Amino acid sequence: MPRITVSRRAVLRTAGLGAAALAAGCTGFATTGGGGMVFLSTQFRPVDEAQRFRDLLARTISGVSYVTIEEGPFAGQVRSQVDAGATRIGLLGGLHGDLAPLADGYLEDVTDVLARLGDHRWPADYLELARAGSDRTWYVPWATASYILAAHQDALENLPSGVDPAALSYDDLLDWAVAARRAEGRPVLGLPAGPKGLLHRFTQGYLLPSFTGGQITTFRSAEAVTAWEYLRELWANCVPSSTTYDFMQEPMESGEVRLAWDHVVRLVSAPRQRPDSWRMLPSPRGPRGLGYMAVLAGMAIPKGSTDPELARRTIEALSLPRTQVELLRSNSFFPAVAADLPDDLSPAIAMEAQAVRRQQDAEDAILSLPPVGLGEREGEVSKVFQDTFRSIVLDGAPIRSTLDGQARVLQGILDELRVPCWAPDPPAGRCEVS
């Protein structure tokens, strides 16, 4: 009977499709490359950077595959896997701000790894950070970065006479920006004020500490008002499309920007392509000194790691001064351990290293840290600085009342957390905006 034949064929076809869908759809194709232990990290996410780090990792140790993820899903992944008691990750990599919030029960204690490596090789500040306010160490400091200025030769020609570009003050920077704008007929200074730009680090770690000597405690001081007035003036001499810049290297390469401040990793591609036309300079200094911020990345082992032994060996291999210099060459992140930089670095990396070193070694240097111990609320503190910038500089709101209003928001966050202040503010019992 034809009717039965048709329906049988239809049934078979549907069943076949369903079975095929289920069979092939169950796993899919592996996207980790070689397979092996998963090293989940929030760092080196762009395709080319990830590829460079994977090459470095393959040369260093075998059986580890590097998987990148954004900061938000990173915490979600680790928490849900550890909570479910089925961790699929071997090793974690991230900034201090990504790892510290996981210290409450999601990370293994790595104090012994550090002890075996000899903890004298890391600066005391970094080790303090890695303890995340407890008496045990939760991650091994891996690499550091900072923020510097980059200037094109054309812009250097407009530098006001008698000013040393390697020892700028904030007033010199403003004069320079004005002179360059007059000479070129358009503004040439760019700041990363885009949606993913890091301008809040500029106000948090550079501008405010340089003018006020503090980050949080002096948030609404009279000196802070001066600092914001200064930023308003500086902004008037910035490229107007600065509000769209996330990474300064792109407008630098295209020639829209001749003078820029940003994270070293987000600057380095321009001088890498044309090392003769660019110079990397330390950040400027203000009335209180040269405020600068250090960014610290670390490696941690999640609770229930798939291969704790391999994870420990990977940490040890990546902590060797030799591999850390390799990391500087390939991904522009600086060694976290004491390492002698070789002379044969590429010109861009050498310039970058020199500028960062000058910044750190300046007599009046003021080290700032990204907020410590705030855990997942750190984003809210960043938002206070972003909102303040937006109101005062972009919308022209009165400085005094804006600072008072945002100080209340900031104090509200700090009151709930009851944490001590971090550098450069004095480590009092509880952090308060005075």
Next chain:
Amino acid sequence: MTIDVRDPVRPAPMLPPVDVAPLRRARLRATGVQAACVAVSLFMALPIVLIGLAAVSSRAALAEFPKPLVPSEFALDSLLSFLRATGTLPALGNSVLAGLYAVFWSLVVGAPAGYALARHAFRGKDAYQMFILLVRALPIVVLSVPLATMFLRLDVYDTVLAVTLVHTALALPTTVLITASIFVSVPADLEEAAQVFGCTRWQAARRVVVPLALPGLAASSIFTFVLSWNELLGATVVTLGHRTLPAQVLTSLAEASVAYRFAGGFALILPALLFIFVMRRYLLNLWGTTLR
């Protein structure tokens, strides 16, 4: 053979002059329609062409300022190195798999629901329709962590199946609502007529209703495929080593250099375009037989 009086070679002198105004109007309208079509096509195609051009231009040509419309130098290296990066091609395969499975399962589960909504009046039908939309009202961020935990316990975590389940759930509301409105527009008389001629209920639905509803099913499958193709957060949270394309590389595109952004953008557009192109002939039925 008769002589046509309108023959232009030998016009009849006695006839009144031909009124060409309607003809001109029609021609004008046709030109206007053509111009509008060209404008709409340009609006859709130009960005794709520009991305395609940028994807095959060299890094130096991309950094030129001011930028020319057509790049001065062509090179395939950024596109190739993007495709060669670890995991890009497997991730592309996973994305295609997840998209097709999501289309399949959302139709298998959603179309009968749409049919029921269209053909039957039942208590709480309106509330049910609203309730279906609730899935989309909850942000995926809220759902994703419990989902990941659940998948870990069920041992389907880190598979394309997990992504398919999430995407099917996300696509069901649109599938149900689109198919319901399409089944409403297929007259119930036709189905009854088929039953009169000896079809069972199931046969009537399969042989009469489904072919007539095909355009709507195609439209909803495009919705589902594109949703699955673009969905990022759910796919990032429920997979680790078997990721879809957005989770594998496209998260980082916003932070990559311009060359990689264009290369990745181009790689992302192509398969989705291909899918829409294949589904297009079903979509065109939309202005065909049943739906007026």
